[in-house]
Amino acid sequence: MSCVSDLVTGEAVELDLRHARLASRGLAFAIDVLLQFLALVVLYAIVFTGADVDTSLQLTIVFVIAVFVLVGYPVTAESLTRGRTVGKLALGLRVVRDDGGPVRFRHALVRGLAGFFVDFWALGLGGFVAVIVSLFSRTGKRVGDFLAGTVVINVRSPQPQVGEIAMPPQLAEWATQLDLSRVPDGLALAIRQYLGRFHTLAPESRAILGARLVTEVTDYTGTPCPPGVPPWAYLSAIVAERRNREAAKVWMSTAAVPHHDVQPPQRPTTPGSPGDAPFTPPS
Known part of the structure; x- marks a missing residue:
C-alpha cells in the first residue's frame, strides 16, 4: 500500500x-x-x-x-x-x-x-x-x-519541505500572550502545509481553508484572530510562536551547562496588540 x-x-x-x-x-x-x-x-x-x-x-x-x-x-x-x-x-x-x-x-x-x-x-x-x-x-x-x-x-515519513515560517512583526508581542498548549501537532502540520502552498492555491480555496484553520485554532487557543489581520498572518504567528517556544525549551534544558557563546532567543517582553502596518503574504 x-x-x-x-x-x-x-x-x-x-x-x-x-x-x-x-x-x-x-x-x-x-x-x-x-x-x-x-x-x-x-x-x-x-x-x-x-x-x-x-x-x-x-x-x-x-x-x-x-x-x-x-x-x-x-x-x-x-x-x-x-x-x-x-x-x-x-x-x-x-x-x-x-x-x-x-x-x-x-x-x-x-x-x-x-x-x-x-x-x-x-x-x-x-x-x-x-x-x-x-x-x-x-x-x-x-x-x-x-x-x-x-x-x-x-507521521515519521519525510514531509514536503516547507521554508521557515516567519513571525509577522506586527503580531510578535501579541503572540506571546497566546495559550498554545492545546494546539495539536496534526493541526500545526496542516497550517504549515497551507502556508507552504499559499501561492499555489486558488484564491477562493486559499481564503476558505485559511478561515477554517483560523476557526479551528481559535477553538484550542480561545483567542480569535485580531480585527484587520488576514488569516495567513494569524496562522503564521501561531506556527512561529510554537517554534520560538520549543527553541526556548531546548535552550532552557541546556542552561545548567555554561554556554558563554549562546544566548536565549530574543522575545518581546511587553504584551501588545497588532499594529496598523501592512502585512506581507508568505513568500
Whole structure:
C-alpha cells in the first residue's frame, strides 16, 4: 500500500500527507492485540480466580470484559492522544480526519465499534475484512475509517519541505500572550502545509481553508484572530510562536551547562496588540 496521500479538506483543498502502509498498520495492530490479550488474561484471572459462578453468568462476564478491552482500549487511547494507540505510537502512525485535522472522541468511538463488530472480531474474521477493504482503498482505509471519516497516516515519513515560517512583526508581542498548549501537532502540520502552498492555491480555496484553520485554532487557543489581520498572518504567528517556544525549551534544558557563546532567543517582553502596518503574504 502506498505512499503519498492527498487528503482533501471539506473545501476541496488537498493537503500532502503520507498514509500508512498496510504492513505497518498490521504490525501496530499486532502490538495492540498483544497488549489487549495480556489485559484480558489479567482481568479474567482476577474475576474468575476462586469464583463460583454458573456457566451463563461466566459467558456474560467474558463478553462484557472482552468488549470493554477490545473496544475501550482503542477508543480511550485514540481519544486521549488524538489518534494514537501504543502500537501506532511504536510504528509512528496516527489517525487523523479526512481533512487532516485531529480526531475526537466520536471518531475514535465509531472506529472502535466498527473494529470490534466488522473489521476484526465479531464479523471481521480476525482482521480479514479490514485487510480486504484496505487493499481496495487508495488511502488504506478499513470499514471503521470510512464510517468515521478518518485515515491513518505515517507521521515519521519525510514531509514536503516547507521554508521557515516567519513571525509577522506586527503580531510578535501579541503572540506571546497566546495559550498554545492545546494546539495539536496534526493541526500545526496542516497550517504549515497551507502556508507552504499559499501561492499555489486558488484564491477562493486559499481564503476558505485559511478561515477554517483560523476557526479551528481559535477553538484550542480561545483567542480569535485580531480585527484587520488576514488569516495567513494569524496562522503564521501561531506556527512561529510554537517554534520560538520549543527553541526556548531546548535552550532552557541546556542552561545548567555554561554556554558563554549562546544566548536565549530574543522575545518581546511587553504584551501588545497588532499594529496598523501592512502585512506581507508568505513568500
